[in-house]
Amino acid sequence: MSQLQETQQTWRSGLRLPAIILMAGLVLFAPAFVGSYSLHAVVIAMIFLLPALGLNLLVGYTGLLSLAQGAFFGVGAYASALLSIHFNTPFYVNVVSAGLISGALALPLGIPALRLRATSFVMCTLGFIVIGQAISKNWISLTRGDMGLSSVPKPYFALGPWSFSVVSTAAYYYLALAVAGLAILAFYLIVRSPAGRNMIAIRENETLAEAVGIPTWTYKLIVFVLSAIFAGVGGSLYVHYLTVVSPLTFQMYYTTTILIIVLGGGVGTISGVVFGSILFVALSEFLRVAPEIRMIAYGICLLLIVFKFPKGFAPVIDKVWSALGGQRA
Amino acid sequence: MLNLLGEQLLNGIVTGSVYAIVAVGMTMTFGVLRVINFAHGEYFMVGTFASWFVIEKFDLGYPQSVVFAVALTALLAIVVGYFLMRKMVGAPFENGVLATLGVSLILQNLAVALFGGSYKFFNGGYIEPVELFGYGLAQQRILIVIVCVLVFIGLDLMVTYSRMGKSMRAVSQNIECCEIVGIDVQSVVLWTFVIGASLAGLSGVLTAPVNVSVYGGMGELITFKTLPIIIMGGLGNVRGTLIAAMILGIAESFVAGFIGLQFRDSVGFVTLILMLMWRPHGLFSLQSRF
Secondary structure, three states, X not given: OHHHHHHHHHHXXXXXXXXXXXXXXXXXXXXXXXXXXXXXHHHHXXXXXXXXXXHHHHHHHHOOOOOOHHHHHHHHHHHHHHHHHHHOOOHHHHHXXXXXXXXXXXXXXXXXXXXXXXXXXXXXXXXXXXXXXXHHHHOHHHHOXXXXXXXXXXXXXXXOOEEEEOOOHHHHHHHHHHHHHHHHHHHHHHHHOHHHHHHHXXXXXXXXXXXXXXXXXHHHHHHHHHHXXXXXXXXXXXXXXXXXXXXXXXXXXXXXXXXXHHHHHOOOOHHXXXXXXXXXXXXXXXXXXXXXXXXXXXXXXXXXXXXXXXXXXXXXXXXXXXXXXXXXO | OHHHHHHHHHHHHHHHHXXXXXXXXXXXXXXXXXXXXXXXXXXXXXXXXXXHHHHHHHOOOHHHHHHHHHHHHHHHHHHHHHHOHHHHOOOOHHHHHHHHHHHHHHHHHXXXXXXXXXXXXXXXXXXXXXXXXXXXXXHHHHHHHHHHHHHHHHHHHHHHHOHHHHHHHHHHHOHHHHHHOXXXXXXXXXXHHHHHHHHHHHHHHHHHHHHOEEOOOHHHHHHHHHHHHHHHHOOOOHHHHHHHHHHHHHHHHHHHHHOOHHHHHHHHHHHHHHHHHHOOOOOOOOOOOO
């Protein structure tokens, strides 16, 4: 509570409002002055923001460390690709179905998995990725195996007789921005709702939460499903942008990237995840770092997070934010 | 039919031996540290790469390359153990997961960055076939089984009789009491980890002539297969691990032989999930120790 008052007090003074306007302007008009490759980097970052928000909900608000985000991301990608290839459905149908299919899949997987504790849960969620990979490789009639699905249609919108496709990177930037913005809004609403407070209670002290009558297990299951929905939407956005999907989507690479965004950015905050996706995805994409070098950097970051910055790198941002508000951190 | 059955059984025992040598290190590390080492398979990969490298570049013989590979893996494990694993005594489980994942990423991609991502051909070992019970079997495979038996006899003796082994058992039971009676927990953790990782390296070199291909991502697959084994064997249980590894090896080889090769690698994870659901404490113990 005191933190909330503090925020309200400092809100009025200082340089925060100009900073917000500046950032909003930068975000809105980025395509006008940023090269198409940098724009591509930002689009990828915004796509990864979605599964990262889901994981953030899981880790940051219920304390569950899951590696299955990459699996649901892949499920969303495949679902969306198959829908648009076979039924030529408009983008909004794809996104919503991808989210719902991932969520629907998370329910039967989550019921047994959430009975497990700590490391067992981590191993089990790792299993979901491996199984996803095996299915995408071997269900050849549906997924075309290792060949993957290519030439997935670019997203198009149709309202009655009127329709248009999103083709250019700039157009996709606005689409991704809109979806990411909606996801952040959804995340904010979930976290600020009474349910969100219950989730925090579970994270802080599960036994106590249960003792005061919070159905902890049901909450965990709901959050697990919600995180899968976020990931599925992200996967849909990803596949329509790249227009290809293959079993490689179920590599550890994706899960690791999502994990590092959340943990490196700062668990349990929105700004942290946004910051994390810019730092770990946009920057490395922009600098064209080779994948293996990037993964080595991620590995070093994980070690730094464990041994030096247990709260991720977001506190650094908070310090800047406080300084803008005229405070000393 | 019977011939095929016997052949798959033999194959399974060989695969099981490979898994057993890797998994026993992981289970021992878990016993003293309560950390699932997601980087364990990478030491297997390091062993294979080290051996491949000295054979290709320095024209060393296979036996010398085995010594070099195990020594290098042990050295690496000492460094990782000293700076990371040792410090995870009593830390929350997330730290163990994340730090070992980090180590796994670093080692795996370092191998790719240094030697390229392509598959490499491993040229060495004893691949002459010999006749055994009417089945043709490469000498290397027989060697793997013999080494596995020796390793497990050695470990069993060590854990039962040596001072180090006794401290390991003590640490796996109660860390605080160990500290009170003067056991250096951190050093026990360090050396247990070094032994485990070196065994993984040894398994890597022994398997290389049979697997033939060497690539950066090979450790990940081994880690994935080690997980169901250590759960089946019961975490921290050395003898259980041997039996569990044999079960998985034989099951995989039967699935590969009778259902289809592409399903072989799924056996492990289906087993893992089923075990976690119904018997998270393993096949051989009545209740969970951890």
